[in-house]
Amino acid sequence: MTSMTAARTTSADRPQPGLRERKKIKTRQAIRTATYALIEEQGYDATTVEQIAERAEVSPSTVFRYFPTKEDIVITDEWDPVMMAELRARPEDESWADVLKHVMRTALDLSLAEEPEVTRLRTRLGVEVPAVRARMMESMAATGRLLREALAERSGLDPDSLELRVFAMSVMGGLMEVSQYWAETGHRDDIRELVDRALDVLEHGLPTGKP
Amino acid sequence: MTSMTAARTTSADRPQPGLRERKKIKTRQAIRTATYALIEEQGYDATTVEQIAERAEVSPSTVFRYFPTKEDIVITDEWDPVMMAELRARPEDESWADVLKHVMRTALDLSLAEEPEVTRLRTRLGVEVPAVRARMMESMAATGRLLREALAERSGLDPDSLELRVFAMSVMGGLMEVSQYWAETGHRDDIRELVDRALDVLEHGLPTGKP
DNA sequence: CCATGAAATGAGAGTAGCTCTCAAAATATA
DNA sequence: TATATTTTGAGAGCTACTCTCATTTCATGG
Numbered sequence: 001m002t003s004m005t006a007a008r009t010t011s012a013d014r015p016q017p018g019l020r021e022r023k024k025i026k027t028r029q030a031i032r033t034a035t036y037a038l039i040e041e042q043g044y045d046a047t048t049v050e051q052i053a054e055r056a057e058v059s060p061s062t063v064f065r066y067f068p069t070k071e072d073i074v075i076t077d078e079w080d081p082v083m084m085a086e087l088r089a090r091p092e093d094e095s096w097a098d099v100l101k102h103v104m105r106t107a108l109d110l111s112l113a114e115e116p117e118v119t120r121l122r123t124r125l126g127v128e129v130p131a132v133r134a135r136m137m138e139s140m141a142a143t144g145r146l147l148r149e150a151l152a153e154r155s156g157l158d159p160d161s162l163e164l165r166v167f168a169m170s171v172m173g174g175l176m177e178v179s180q181y182w183a184e185t186g187h188r189d190d191i192r193e194l195v196d197r198a199l200d201v202l203e204h205g206l207p208t209g210k211p
Numbered sequence: 212m213t214s215m216t217a218a219r220t221t222s223a224d225r226p227q228p229g230l231r232e233r234k235k236i237k238t239r240q241a242i243r244t245a246t247y248a249l250i251e252e253q254g255y256d257a258t259t260v261e262q263i264a265e266r267a268e269v270s271p272s273t274v275f276r277y278f279p280t281k282e283d284i285v286i287t288d289e290w291d292p293v294m295m296a297e298l299r300a301r302p303e304d305e306s307w308a309d310v311l312k313h314v315m316r317t318a319l320d321l322s323l324a325e326e327p328e329v330t331r332l333r334t335r336l337g338v339e340v341p342a343v344r345a346r347m348m349e350s351m352a353a354t355g356r357l358l359r360e361a362l363a364e365r366s367g368l369d370p371d372s373l374e375l376r377v378f379a380m381s382v383m384g385g386l387m388e389v390s391q392y393w394a395e396t397g398h399r400d401d402i403r404e405l406v407d408r409a410l411d412v413l414e415h416g417l418p419t420g421k422p
Numbered sequence: 423c424c425a426t427g428a429a430a431t432g433a434g435a436g437t438a439g440c441t442c443t444c445a446a447a448a449t450a451t452a
Numbered sequence: 453t454a455t456a457t458t459t460t461g462a463g464a465g466c467t468a469c470t471c472t473c474a475t476t477t478c479a480t481g482g
Binding site for chain 4: 229230231234259260261271272275279280281
């Protein structure tokens with residue numbers, strides 16, 4: 001977020017963002033890579049920020065300069081802008097469930113293609129480490145706020161109305177559960193199918209309810 | 212939890228639970244009261260566990276013996292068993308939305324009658340303090356697991372199925388948003404009406420969707 | 423009423439996440 | 453090359469939280 005606004009200072013878009021920016025990206029990535037490796041070796045709780053800093057060859061202060069909390073090193077992703085753009089690009093007459101299916105599929109395909117192991121590790125930590133799960137839920141709530149902006153545009157409803165807020169958060173709650181389910185069952189299923197099934201539930205209610 | 216199992220050691224149920232149990236309850240209450248008072252005076256972050264211990268006239272160790280985290284001192288409530296009992300007691304043919312309306316109403320009436328200020332303070336902290344909100348969401352997820360057990364009994368669905376899990380969590384997500392909304396709007400509305408409206412959204416979808 | 427066993431408490435040391443400050447180093451700019 | 457700005461590292465400090473062990477408080481049986 002910060003880097004995006006700081007990117008264009010005064011000059012036009014340069015292909016090379018300058019040494020400073022490049023180093024920052026490298027440092028950020030080094031910290032995340034070190035964190036993932038250490039967690040795989042020792043588990044989350046046993047991994048201290050000091051160890052992360054050491055392996056990433058930076059000081060502990062620097063780690064906290066890049067990530068506000070230890071959990072954020074794990075869960076931070078940058079798909080929100082992509083998802084929102086995709087969301088607004090969907091045709092006007094498409095049902096919200098179909099819209100979300102497309103959007104989620106796009107985000108998941110990107111994420112799984114780019115770093116499949118990390119995607120799985122993250123969801124697993126979401127199950128195993130309460131602090132990580134909590135941070136995920138926070139991030140989910142933030143995405144929910146974005147979602148309801150977009151849904152407000154589509155539907156013409158007030159984005160601050162209780163109804164839209166409840167709706168958006170219930171969708172996000174359901175999607176969060178998909179992530180938990182996927183990880184708890186050992187990532188056996190195709191998560192995109194799980195998402196589709198979840199959105200079917202949210203759209204049509206539970207199946208096999210007495211008619 | 213611990214106290215409940217330890218309650219009946221060998222003798223029959225006594226009206227007076229013994230001096231030890233009574234003292235424990237008093238200590239627990241003293242800690243919570245001290246916490247609420249200090250938070251009102253100074254805010255959440257500025258209130259340290261040491262201060263809480265001092266005002267409650269116990270040692271800091273004792274505070275952590277009674278509550279696993281500082282957030283738990285604030286958010287712990289004991290309505291889950293009540294709600295579950297109420298849930299199972301509803302007539303078989305009632306819709307799940309109506310069931311939940313009744314259950315939530317019962318819980319809210321109890322909570323508001325017993326300690327209205329605390330109920331409001333809690334929801335307010337859920338908006339203002341990320342750590343408290345996170346803990347609330349955890350507790351919400353736990354309630355969601357109970358909810359899906361009960362819903363499984365009613366519907367005959369597998370409690371571990373993705374569908375039921377998604378459904379239960381989406382309901383809890385929606386209810387969580389009600390709490391946020393209520394606090395953000397200064398507790399102006401009747402929260403029981405808000406709950407009803409939220410459950411209507413969850414049952415019938417958003418209003419004014421194009422037909 | 424007293425002795426014995428069990429539970430609750432307090433004191434204190436220790437860990438680790440996180441914040442803040444300030445000086446040194448790296449980079450951009452002129 | 454000189455100067456201004458940004459980034460970093462070192463270190464001190466706070467606090468939530470854990471663990472251990474001695475002391476106190478309550479329960480129980482004689």
